[in-house]
Each structure stands twice: as C-alpha cells, then as structure tokens.
Amino acid sequence: MSFSEKLQLIRKERGLSQEGLAEVIGVSRQAVAKWELGQSYPDIDKLIQLSNMFKISIDKLVKDCEEGCSTSEKDSKQLAIDNEIINFLIKAKKATYAGKGAEVLPSRPNSHDFQYIEGDLKYIDTYLGGEKFAGEEALWKNNIPFWSMNYIGRIVDEGFSGDFLKEALLLVPKEYPYRGPMVYQNGEYKYHCIINGEYEWFQGYEEIFYNNKKVYECMFHGGFIK
Numbered sequence: 001m002s003f004s005e006k007l008q009l010i011r012k013e014r015g016l017s018q019e020g021l022a023e024v025i026g027v028s029r030q031a032v033a034k035w036e037l038g039q040s041y042p043d044i045d046k047l048i049q050l051s052n053m054f055k056i057s058i059d060k061l062v063k064d065c066e067e068g069c070s071t072s073e074k075d076s077k078q079l080a081i082d083n084e085i086i087n088f089l090i091k092a093k094k095a096t097y098a099g100k101g102a103e104v105l106p107s108r109p110n111s112h113d114f115q116y117i118e119g120d121l122k123y124i125d126t127y128l129g130g131e132k133f134a135g136e137e138a139l140w141k142n143n144i145p146f147w148s149m150n151y152i153g154r155i156v157d158e159g160f161s162g163d164f165l166k167e168a169l170l171l172v173p174k175e176y177p178y179r180g181p182m183v184y185q186n187g188e189y190k191y192h193c194i195i196n197g198e199y200e201w202f203q204g205y206e207e208i209f210y211n212n213k214k215v216y217e218c219m220f221h222g223g224f225i226k
Helices: 003-013 018-025 029-037 044-054 058-062 076-080 083-095 162-169
Strands: 112-118 121-129 132-141 144-155 183-186 189-198 201-210 213-224
Touching: 003 029, 003 058, 018 029, 018 044, 018 183, 018 189, 044 058, 083 112, 083 121, 083 132, 162 183, 162 189, 162 201
Parallel strands: none
Antiparallel strands: 112 121, 121 132, 132 144, 144 213, 183 189, 189 201, 201 213
C-alpha cells in the first residue's frame, strides 16, 4: 500500500475530511488532495505531524507494504492499556460535564464536581472558576488513583457558547480520550484540538472559533500516576 493510499485510509478511519486534516496540520485542502492522489509529497515537518497525529511511525507511514499490513502502531505500554478503561473514561465524560450531568457535593470551597462510577472504576472531575477555570479529571480502580489530567482555560472574547463546547466534548474520540475531536464545526462555531503524546503521558490544546475569531482556549496535560 502506497503512502497516498495509507493517508486516505487513515484519515477516513479517524473521521476527518481533507479540509479537516488540512486545518489541523496547517496546509491547504488542495495539498492534502495532491498527497492522496500521489501528485506530491509532504515535507519532513508535515510527515512528523502526521506521524504524531495518527500514532504511526514515519517509516510505516511512507514505506510500501502489502494490503494486509497494519496502519496502526502502538508501543508496548500503549498495548497494555486496558480497553475497558478507555471505554469507561469515554462513558464517564459523556455522562458528566459534557452530557450536562448533575454535579455532586463540592470537594473544595466553591468547586464544581462530577462523579461517575461503574464497578471498581471511579471517575471524578473537579474544577474551579467559570470564565477562567482550572481543574482535574482522575481515574481510580479499587479506590487507588492511576490516571489524571489537569486543565486550565479561559473565554477570550464574546461569542463563546458553553453548549457548543459540551457538544464537541461529547464527541471525545477513542484514539485520544481526553477532550474533543481534532476538528468539529457546527454553523459559525469551530472546535480544534491538538494532542501530543500517548495516554500514559500527553499534553494538548483546544480552542473554539466563532465567525473565525477565537473565543476560547484551554491547555491540558496528564498521564499515569502511581
């Protein structure tokens, strides 16, 4: 399978349009179209971005292989992650803040807290503030914490919609179970999310544009704890 064929296959598997992929990596839609037609080739900087985004080595991305070859690559730590935990995290996110779930009793003065429990797994999200906010999401198994993500964000201009943010966060992808999808748009609102790293150690940035003007931003990072 050639690079152009693999790029098109992986892009579609991730639910991205050519325009969406182009926005994330900072090129024109026409450039992505030419890559997928085999008419041109991305430079090394763009190959690195594609490699990081799709969690596949540059070698595997550009090297020709048979039809049966895999288009995904994960290191030993990533392979060890229990699929049940990822599914639980996604369900918890959708059932709490993003899904407009009810808050539980605050754990700190004036904090906003959400909780989701299933079997021996527990999820807690707690944050402070409103227009400018900071918080933490964490996971426990048998009451032992093993994963956490911290975030801090702010509204930067008029036009921000909390409902649109929650709408985007409800689309949290399994490949990147932290915030929302790489690109999401509804009307004049557009959401972007960039991720670096893996589940065990990662950082990211999300932003919302309204009428092409940035109205919100949030930084986050996290990983395994013990």
